[in-house]
Amino acid sequence: MDIIFSTLMLLYHLVTGTGEENAASKQLAASLFNAAAGQTIISAVPASTATTPEATEDGIKTDPQPDAPAVKGVFVTAHSAGGARLNTLLKLMDDTELNSMVIDIKDDNGYITYPTQSPELLKLGTAKKYISDVHALMSKLEAHKVYPIARIVVFKDTVLAKKHPEFSYRHEDGSLWANGNGDSFVNPYIPEVWEYNVAIAKEAVSLGFKEIQFDYVRFPEGFEKKADSLAFTKTDQSRVDAVAGFVQYAREQLEPLGVRVSVDIFGYAASVPAAEGIGQDFVKISSDVHVISPMIYPSHYSTGWFGQQDPDKSPYATIAGAMKDTHRKLDPIGDKKPIIRPWIQDFTASWLGKGHYIKYGAAEVEAQIKALHDAGVEEYLLWNAGNNYSEGVKY
Template sequence: MNIILALLIWTAGGMGMYGQPDGEVTSLLQTSMSTVAKQPAAGSGNAVKSDPQQDEAPVVKGIYVTAYSAGGSRMEELVKLVDDTELNAMVIDIKDDEGYITYKTENAKLQEMGKPQPFIKDMGQLMERLDKHEIYPIARVVVFKDTILAKKNPELSFVKSDGSVWQNGSGDMFVNPYRKEVWDYNVEIAKEAAKLGFKEIQFDYVRFPEGFEKRADSLKYTKSEQSRVDIVAEFVKYARKELEPLGIRVSVDIFGYAASVPAAEGIGQDFVKISKHVDVISPMVYPSHYTTGWFGSKTPDKAPYQTIKGSMEDTHEKLDPLGSYKPIIRPWIQDFTASWLGSGNYAKYGKKEVEEQIRALKEMKVDEYLLWNASNRYTKGVEYK
C-alpha cells in the first residue's frame, strides 16, 4: 500500500465526555509510510486460546450506549432499534471517559479510589431488560484516561515540575500504566461488571496520552525498565488472566491506524502484542480518522467502502501471523457526520455510508462490528447484514 503524508487522528469536537472511543483531540503521528515495515510475527507466548463465550455469544453487531442513555428515556428507543433490526448487542459505559463509575456500587475499594455517579440508577433493572430483549451486554471500561483517579491520587498520574497533575489540551488527565494499583482498580470494576451480568469487558484508552514521548522525560511518574508498549500489553495480559475464570470475554479498543504502522511507541500501543492477549480486538476505523492518501483515497471520509476495506486488509495482514491466537476482529465503524473536518473534506453520513462500511467488512470476511455515535442517535433504515 502506498500511503503518503502523516496521519492526523480527528475526534468529534464538542461531544464532551461522550466523544469518540479513545478519541480526545490527537497530535500528528509523523510516519514515513513509503518505508513502513510490517510488524514481525508474534508468537503465542503465555496467551491462552480459549473463548469463554464461544457457546453463548452471538455474532456481535452492536451499538454504543452512554450510561446516561442506558439509565434514561433514550433507552426505550435504542432497545426498539435492536429489536427491529439485526443488531444484537450494546456497549454500555460502566466507567466513563472522565473516570466516573456510572452506577451505585457498594464496593469499598471502588468507592475509595473512584467516584460513583449513578447515571444508571437501577443496574439490576437494566440487566433484566437487556436479558429480556436478548441483547448481548458489553461493559465499556475506560482505563488510563481517568481524571477522577488522577485528581484523587496524583501519585498515580503524571506530575509537572510545579507539582500539579499534567492534563491535555482538553483538560483530561491520565493515570500511569506502570502503576499496578491502576491495573487492579480497573480489573476490580471489570469483575463487578461481570457479577452484574455483563458477558464481555471492553477496555478503552489502553494507552499513554498522545504525544507522551515528547513529555516523558519532563514529567514525574513511576516507571520501570519495560517499554511503554510492553507495559500496556502486560496490563491487557494481566486483565485477561484475572477475568477469564469468570467466563467473560476481554476486548480492547485500539486506534485503527495501529494496524497500518509498525507500532505506536509513543502511546504504547502495539496492535499485535495487544491482540495476542484478548478475545476481541476493536480497531476504530472511522473513515473520518484518516487523511489524504490513506488507502488511495483523496478524501477518506467520503470513501467509506474504500477506507474500511483498506483498513481491514491491513488488520488481517497484521494479525494473520498469530494463527490460532488471532482474536475476533470487531471494528468500530462510523454512524456520525464529521463536519469538523471542514467543507469538502467530509460526507453527511446516512444509510448509504453506513451500509457501505458494512459491505466492505463483509467482503473482508469480518462479520462483527460496532456502531459509534456519541449522542446515540443512529441512522434509521440501515440493513445490518
C-alpha cells in the same frame, strides 16, 4: 487530533520480546526511526524499582464464550442507558439485526456510572448515578435478548488522577499534567491502576455483562514528547510492554469468570508499525484478547490513506483498505488471532471542512458493513457519541 503527528507516532515497529533480551534491537530500530523522522520520536524508559502485577508467562487464551452470537452492536452512554433513550435503543435492537450494546460502566472522565456499594471500588473510584438501577437495566437487556458489553475507560481517568496524583504524571512544580482538553491520564506502570480497573470489570461480570471492553489502553497521545519533562513512576519495561502486560493480566483475571475481553485500538495501528510513544502494539494486544476493535472511522484517516483523497467520502474503500491491513497484520499470529470487530462510523464529520466530508446515513453505514462482509468480517460496532443511529439501515 493532529493526524500528521499521530501517523508519525505510529511509524515505529517494536521488536517483540521483553527486557534486556531485545534491548539492542529496540535501540537500533529507535535510532533508525528517529533518524528518518528528523527528530526524537522514541525515547528510552528509565528503570525504577516499581513493579506491575504479574501475568502468567506464555498464558494460553481460550474463548470463554464460543457460543456467543455474532455481535452487531452500538455504543450507549451511561446517560442513555439510565434514561429515556434506552427505550428507543431497545426498539432499535428489536426491529433490526442489531443485538448488542456497549455501555459505559467507567466513563471517559473516570466515573463509575452506577452507584456501586463496593468498598474496594470506592476506595479509589467515584460513583455516579447515571444508571440509577443497574440491575433493572440488566433485566431489560436480557428480556430484549441484548448481548451486554461493559465499556471501561482505563488509563484516561481524570477523576483518579486528581484523587491520586502519584498515579498520574506531574509537572516539575508538582501540578497535575492534563492534555489540551483538560483530560488527565493515569500511569500504566502503576499496579494499583491495573487492579482497580480489573476490579471494576469483575463487578461488571457479577452484574451480568458478557464481555469487558477496555478503551484508552495506552499512554496519552504524543507522550514521547512529554515524558522527559514529567515526573511519573517507571519500570525497566518499555511502554509497549507495560500496556501489553495490563491486557494480559486483565484477560487472565477475567477469562476464568466466563467473559470475553476486548480492547479498542487506533485504526491506524493495523496499517503501521507499533506505537512506542503511546505503548500500543496492535499484534501484542491482539494476541492476548478474545476480540479486537480497531476504530476505523473513515473520518479519522487523512488524505492519501488507501488511495483516497478524502477517506470520509469513500466509506467502502476506506474500510476495505483498513481490513486488508488488519488481516495482513494479524494472520501471522495464527491461533492467537482474535475476533475482529471494528468500530465503524455512524456520524457526520463536519469538522473536516466543506468538501472533505459527506453526511453519513443509512447508505454510508451500509457501505461500511459491505466492505467488512467482503473482507470476511461479520461483527461490528457503530459509534455515535449522542447515540442517535441512522434509520433504515440494513444490518
